[in-house]
Amino acid sequence: MKLVCTQSDLSTNLSLVSRAVPSRPTHPVLANVLLQADAKTNQVSLTAFDLSLGIRTSFDAEVLEGGAIALPAKLLVDITSRLPEGEVTLDDESALESETATGEGLIVTLTPKSGHYQVRAMSAEEFPELPIIENAEPIQLTTAALIEGLRGSLFATSGDETKQVLTGVHLTVRQDTLEFAATDGHRLAVLETTNERPLDNSEQLEVTVPARALRELQRMLGHNAASDQAIALYLDQGQVVFAWQNQRLTSRTLDGQYPAYRQLIPRQFERQLTIERKQLISTLERIAVLADQKNNIVKVSINSASQEITLSCEAQDVGSGRESIPAQISGEDIEIAFNIKYLMEGLKELPSSEIQMHLNQALTPVIFTPLGGLKMTYLAMPVQLRN
DSSP states (O other), X not given: OEEEEEHHHHHHHHHHHXXXXXXXXXXXXXXXXEEEEETTTTEEEEEEXXXXXXXXXXXXXXXXXXXXXXXXXXXXXXXXXXXXXXXXEEEEEETTTOSXXXXXXXXXXXXXXXXXXXXXXXXXXXXXXXXXXOSOOOEEEEHHHHHHHHHTXXXXXXXOTTSGGGGEEEEEXXXXXXXXXXXXXXXXXXXXXEOSBOOSSOOOEEEEEEHHHHHHHHHHHHHHOOTTOEEEEEEETTEEEEEETTEEEEEEOOOSXXXXXXXXXXXXXXXXXXEEHHHHHHHXXXXXXXXXXXXXXXXXXXXXXXXXXXXXXXXXXXXXXXXXXXXXXXXXXXXXXXXXXXXXXXXXXXXXSEEEEEEOSTTSOEEEEXXXXXXXXXXXXXXXXXX
């Protein structure tokens, strides 16, 4: 195998795929990146796979001699990221033929314009195949819709590995819509986007995808995909694949029954508020300085007569803060309290300048929705105020 590529192409693609390399591999070959070079298409593909998450990317190169080899991921990333810009030649040879090698195996030589590096490699045959979903019709999405859905849901997933199914985003594919839902038990985010190409049948598909895989997908899409780029989504029991251009991400799905989250969202409300979103966030950020000192709780007092809400925090032995902002309020006055972190994280992802807040009682779920635009619902559970 022999190829010539640019340092930037090699380094950029290596850093993308290496995120699927396990930190503690269960088998030595999993610490490697599979490099495949095709002399007919002049394409080089890189693959990393930890048996749960797999990432493959491709780029153009001058492939003088095709082949495949498994290279140590961390070492290769560290070397290539530090090489000077310009062309790099990769060449593999048997270690038995190499004067610098000891023992058996394979050696790959990297030759930038100013140096010469040799790296011990493994046979490509040892590298596990990425899962392929056969006979499945892909669901076509645009990059913009997928990024929207991920941005509006990923933040609400649980980090608690004991609640396995809650560490992922639940995708529901209907005939012409795709719904993203995430909850950690304290809050819930639900966002609906449109399928670019509606499904032929009316059956509904549901799957829960690990947040870790979707964060990598978000990073890859943000890195090099146009907003109207078509993404093919393949679903199967136990596996999900996202494919576009020269990129591919595959992930195991999460087992277990996802909570019936639709039942958590109230249908009717006694109170409704319309608030300027950025003003609310900036006020919360100031109050958060004090809330962080104590228990992260912010109190929200809703005053219908003055058409304003007051945010306040009492941090014993430290100080207190309060600030009022105007709001359009319908319904009776009430005091309610939230974990300020949950409140701010949700508000930051609501994609509109004004938001609506719907609520009933001091301890029932509170719903936040954007005014116009995307169909997104953010549910936050209030906390009990202790006098």
